[in-house]
Structures are given as structure tokens and as C-alpha cells.
Amino acid sequence: MDNPTRTADEPTRARLQRRLEETIRNNRFTIAVIFPVVGAVTLVASAEGLLPSPLAYNPLLILFGTLVMRSPLLVGLLPRIGPWALGCLGVLAAYTYAIEVVGVRTDWPYGAFEYTIQLGPMLFGEVPLALPLFFVPLVLNAYLLTLLVLGDWSERLFLRVPVAIAAVVAIDVVLDPAAVAVGFWTFESGGFYGVPLSNYAGWVLSGTVAVLLVDLAFDRPGLLERVRSCEFVLDDLVSFVLLWGSINVLYGNWIAAAVASALCLGLFSTDRYDVDVLLSALPGRIER
Template sequence: MDKAFRRWRWPLAVLLVAAAGGLSIAPLQPRWWWVSALAILLFSMPVIVGAVRWLGARRGALLLLGLGLYALVFESLAVATGFPYGRFHYSGILGPPLLGLAPPTVLLAWTPLLLGSLASTRRWWQAVVLAVVCDLVLDPAAVGLGFWAWDEPGRYYGVPLVNFLGWVLSAGIAVLVLRRLRLPQPLPGLFARNLWLVLVFWTAVNAWQGHWLAVGVGVVTIVALSPAYRRVP
């Protein structure tokens, strides 16, 4: 899979830009939530494969499950209380929410961003910063597609500032815990290459929606990570 990512990077990027356009022109409805779930699974598959190859089936599965449950708890807490991302709600496009809070697809959606950020950087704080930057690209696009919305929309394309402060907290805790686990180094380059393609997709969604500040953040990040795409093992 990793060799395929290297060889087909640009065709995959073009395909994702086209997919972003189709999704922006004809947004999904809650009854088609399984399409969103399938897309999240496809975006997560390189990370699942990479984690198993990196740590073995048992440890890799435990890592992915642990990070997924961690994200699900944080998302559910925010929906219920507003902490730490601000009070928001899911529309149902990503799947029926558990207990009326966050959909189970969150188990797979957050982990590729975190592991991709770790694989693309050298220091723990850089990984946290990159994760927040990724959210600066992802959240405006997702809000534009109607995946979720804040009860009190913020000025950044409907996203409040507190959301990004919450990402500093959640990503920071996760990165520090992973450092204490002393996982084998370096992390698989497949994580970084997957993150690059994820950013291409969400940047394209923002472009189709006219979120030009978010597009600028995405393009700069994609260009900055391009050398890492080739360099990481």
C-alpha cells in the first residue's frame, strides 16, 4: 500500500479533488450516512494497515482502539457539555449518534489526523501544532457540508475559536501519552502520506465552498508537507 501511495500520489490527489467537488455540489443527506462511514473507513485504511505492520496485529489494534475511544469520549463530552470544543451537534450524516451524542465513525475519523501529524514532524509540540492546523482546514469544510454545527457559530466559517483551543488540549494529551508509551521510532511514513491526501481532499472541499482562508492554510500545509511525503520512510 505504501508503494502505491508513493506512485499514485498525484492521480489520487486529482481523484480526491473531483470527489470533493461532487460532494460540495450534491451534499449527502443523513439517510446516506453509510456513504460517509465508508469514506471514513477508506481514509483510515492506510493507518490501520500501517499500525498493524508497525506494532503487530494485537498492539496495533489496541493503539487504534484506544485512540478511537479517546476521541469518541472527547467528542461526546463536547456535545453534552461544550467542553473542550464548544457545544455543537452532529447532523446524522456521519451516522446515528451513540446515546444522542457522537456517531461511532468518530472512532476512525480522528486517529489518522493525530498519527499523521506525529509521523510528519520531529517534535511532540510540532505534532500538536500540525493537528490543530489540520483542523483549521477540516472543520470549515465539514461545517459547510453539514456534518456538524456549533450551537453558537464562530466567525471562522461557523467554527468558534474555542474549538481550536480544545484541539490543543485533546491532541496535546494524546501526543504526550503516546510519548510515554515509547513506541518504536520512526512512525510509518504511510501515516504521513495518508495525512497529505486527507489535507488535499479537505482543502479542495473548502475551495469548492469558497472558504479561501481555509484554502490558503491547506495549500501552505500541503506544500510544506510535500518534502516530508518523500522523505519519511
């Protein structure tokens, strides 16, 4: 772990990084557990008409909650995001907008769908302006989990890239049925909990481009060292599994819930999520 002790000549960026990491560590349980549980309850209550209109599907609350749950990933990766990585991620963000606009206008590659609520301001009135905040971290989570699970095998390009793409698609298998269930978007037709199989073929395409850009963005040995040393960098994936996995369970999307459980097993296989870790993340830092 990085030494949190402050030195007199500590650079401004390092000081800011240290403070951000301290904030995440001191609030891990709230960020990784409380926020997604509250989010799941709020979204289900919105979908079932149990919340008044100012609160139901409130875009500011959705964006704020998403940003908070993303914060461990963003803070964890910040030391490895230089100009080159920033440029590659910028290309990925632009690609995210482009393929989503094409998807909404042409029904390709995901199938005919439309957003049924506004997830914040909408670009061209068609796709959320905050779309990269929703999509890019999913790819990063899949890629980082792949690196940790594969270990030394991740050095093999033709292994890590297909596995990371499969992880991205698995994440969407969890996301889309739950998002359809709570009314985020809808497909004209779909046999897998309201989602057409063409959607997952589209995610193979978009996920391949996204994973290749992420693979190109980072110095992999340095990234892997950072991921191994930063205990909270995958907490965003924990939030994702809790939020969307629980919604799938509530709506009886059992295959999607099983895939969420598989992602959970992947997280546990990294040896950073066990009973001791969960207890140490509780407010008051309970230790065994």
C-alpha cells in the first residue's frame, strides 16, 4: 500500500491523491454497499410507482449516486492516467457516444431500443450526456478483473483480450435485464428478460473496440502493480453486482442474477474481498 504519511516536499498531485485515497478508505462500506443498496431500493420504488415525482427517477440523484460508486475506480486508477492513457480514454468516450447514437437511430448493433427516462442531460435529445460515466467504467472493471484473475497469464494478448471481452458481455448480461425491469430503456422485442440476443452481439462488437482501447491506453505492468496494491480499485464492481444483481433477483431474472454471482466469485478469487475486509470497511473500522 502507498504510505499515507505526508512529507514536507510532497507534490500537490501526490498530496491530493493521498487525500482522495484516505476519503475512499474511510468510506468504503458506505460507497460500495450502502449506496448500491439505497440505489436498488430507489430504482425499484420508482419503477413500481412508490416514490413521488420529484424523487422517482431523479436524474441528479442517479448521476450523483453513479459518480460516488465510480469514485474508488477513478481514484484508484488516477496515478496511472497520463497523457497517453487520457487520450485513449478520450477516444473511447467519443466512440461510446458515436455507437450509441448510431444504435438509437439505426437499431444497429444492439437492436431497436430507446431510453424511457432521462439519465441526466441528453445529447441531441437521444443519448445521455453522461454516457461515458456509465459505460467506460464497466469496461475498466472487466479489464482489471481479468488482469487479477488471470495473473501471469494476463501477459498473453490473445488470452486477456478475449477474456476481458467476455467479462464486458457478462456485465451487460447483468445490466440490461435489470435496467429494462426498472424502466431505464426498452427494446422493441427481446426474449432474454426483455432483451434481444442481438443486443449481446452488439456488445461483443462495442466491447472488443473498448477493450482494445483500454489495453492500448495503459502500461500493463504498471497498471497491474497499481491494481494489486490498491485494495479498493474494484469496489465499483462490488457496487455494480450489489445494485443490478439485487434488482435481477427481485424481478426474477435468475440467469442474469447467476451471472452477477459469477462476477462476485471472480471478485472473491482476487483475495481482496473476504470477511476480514468487509469488517474492516465498516464504519468504526471493526477488526477481528
